[in-house]
Amino acid sequence: MSIAADPTAGQAVKAADRAHVFHSWSAQGLIDPLAVAGAEGSYFWDYDGRKYLDFSSQLVNTNIGHQHPKVVAAIQQQAATLCTFAPAFAIDVRSEAARLVAELTPGDLDKIFFTNGGAEANENAIRMARLHTGRQKVLSTYRSYHGATANAIALTGDPRRWPNETGTSGVVHFWGPYAYRSNFHADSEAQECERALAHLEQVIAFEGPQTVAAVILETVVGTAGILVPPAGYLAGVREICDRHGIVFILDEVMAGFGRTGEWFAADHWDVTPDLLTFAKGVNSGYVPLGGVAISERIAATFAERPYPGGLTYSGHPLACASAVATINAMREEQIVEHAREIGERVLGPGLRELAERHPVIGEVRGMGVFWALELVRDRDTREPLVPYNAAGPANQPMAELAAACKQRGLWPFVNMNRLHVVPPCTVSEAEAKEGLAILDEVL
Numbered sequence: 001m002s003i004a005a006d007p008t009a010g011q012a013v014k015a016a017d018r019a020h021v022f023h024s025w026s027a028q029g030l031i032d033p034l035a036v037a038g039a040e041g042s043y044f045w046d047y048d049g050r051k052y053l054d055f056s057s058q059l060v061n062t063n064i065g066h067q068h069p070k071v072v073a074a075i076q077q078q079a080a081t082l083c084t085f086a087p088a089f090a091i092d093v094r095s096e097a098a099r100l101v102a103e104l105t106p107g108d109l110d111k112i113f114f115t116n117g118g119a120e121a122n123e124n125a126i127r128m129a130r131l132h133t134g135r136q137k138v139l140s141t142y143r144s145y146h147g148a149t150a151n152a153i154a155l156t157g158d159p160r161r162w163p164n165e166t167g168t169s170g171v172v173h174f175w176g177p178y179a180y181r182s183n184f185h186a187d188s189e190a191q192e193c194e195r196a197l198a199h200l201e202q203v204i205a206f207e208g209p210q211t212v213a214a215v216i217l218e219t220v221v222g223t224a225g226i227l228v229p230p231a232g233y234l235a236g237v238r239e240i241c242d243r244h245g246i247v248f249i250l251d252e253v254m255a256g257f258g259r260t261g262e263w264f265a266a267d268h269w270d271v272t273p274d275l276l277t278f279a280k281g282v283n284s285g286y287v288p289l290g291g292v293a294i295s296e297r298i299a300a301t302f303a304e305r306p307y308p309g310g311l312t313y314s315g316h317p318l319a320c321a322s323a324v325a326t327i328n329a330m331r332e333e334q335i336v337e338h339a340r341e342i343g344e345r346v347l348g349p350g351l352r353e354l355a356e357r358h359p360v361i362g363e364v365r366g367m368g369v370f371w372a373l374e375l376v377r378d379r380d381t382r383e384p385l386v387p388y389n390a391a392g393p394a395n396q397p398m399a400e401l402a403a404a405c406k407q408r409g410l411w412p413f414v415n416m417n418r419l420h421v422v423p424p425c426t427v428s429e430a431e432a433k434e435g436l437a438i439l440d441e442v443l
């Protein structure tokens with residue numbers, strides 16, 4: 001890791017950014033983006049030579065860490081061979097990437113439709129479900145994020161949907177399980193599961209089962225709270241969908257490719273959806289890539305009938321080459337096993353130990369390298385440290401917490417009243433402990 005300070009270059013990068021880059025999800029006049037000079041493994045650094053331990057994985061994306069040499073080399077080699085080619089052609093790296101993803105996904109999800117990211121994967125999954133069933137409505141949970149394109153943001157339950165709402169999306173929201181703040185007045189995980197399933201059954205009954213094309217869930221809810229489903233919930237949803245002829249979609253854009261300590265979060269509960277969407281970890285975002293893994297039954301719908309979707313860059317050779325290299329490296333270096341082990345042995349126990357000492361922590365939850373600390377004003381009442389969707393002064397405690405982490409060289413992922421601990425799957429024990437020690441000090 002060679003980190004040379006060059007503040008003048010940093011100021012130039014920042015000035016150019018401020019002059020012409022229009023940033024996503026931001027008030028352009030109120031932001032002050034850090035100018036990043038480089039990254040390697042679990043760290044990145046700025047032009048002042050300040051190094052940060054990346055406990056955000058850049059939007060929970062770089063599962064394999066920054067600048068993995070095998071993936072970088074594969075992209076370089078593919079660029080020298082064939083940079084781009086239209087999706088209609090057979091390309092060696094595209095079929096190899098599809099073969100590898102099909103091999104890893106559960107059950108009969110053996111056909112892979114490539115996209116450029118997660119939202120587009122969800123767009124296509126619901127398009128497939130609607131065409132397969134001939135029905136229009138899609139059910140998704142309030143506590144969810146499914147992306148920012150038109151249908152994906154309509155599926156999203158969290159407040160990022162509000163400014164994008166058209167009111168005519170064909171999406172109906174329901175409550176998923178969340179035992180810590182139960183909507184069902186449940187006092188155990190088992191009761192939460194049972195009542196959440198009864199609630200979904202009731203929503204479907206009142207919507208009219210014959211109008212519902214799909215139910216889409218994040219297997220483990222990511223941005224909206226790292227909510228691990230109770231045992232039996234996913235199997236219960238699978239059974240409800242089967243009974244009503246509804247397509248079951250699992251969104252593994254964030255939870256997939258090792259983050260939970262299995263290749264897919266669905267593997268923890270042995271559940272196979274009809275469609276599984278992925279992105280991020282498939283190639284750690286080195287080149288934009290996502291996709292839909294499709295069951296035989298749904299693929300058969302489009303055997304004789306054209307599938308009406310696809311973009312110019314779908315299955316881009318550079319992206320596919322990086323996915324092949326990423327998956328192979330993750331297998332060779334046993335990175336998924338490592339993520340599980342570091343979660344069980346270091347992160348989980350370390351975060352629970354923090355909770356024993358810091359009453360501001362209301363709940364610790366997660367698995368693998370996918371954890372959240374939910375912060376509260378009062379452990380008994382569970383009043384959140386900041387109100388739901390707080391901004392400006394109301395969000396001050398969380399903003400101060402994020403700033404204090406950054407001052408100490410830890411880049412956190414902070415959302416609402418939660419601090420998400422989501423380092424790369426490759427994070428070492430020493431790095432995980434370094435991050436925990438900073439969190440301890442900051443809390």
Ligand code: PLP
Binds near residue numbers: 059118119254255
């Ligand atoms: N689905 C989930 C669960 C996500 O976490 C995200 C992004 O964070 C998306 C979909 C959207 O992915 P993208 O930003 O690649 O469109």
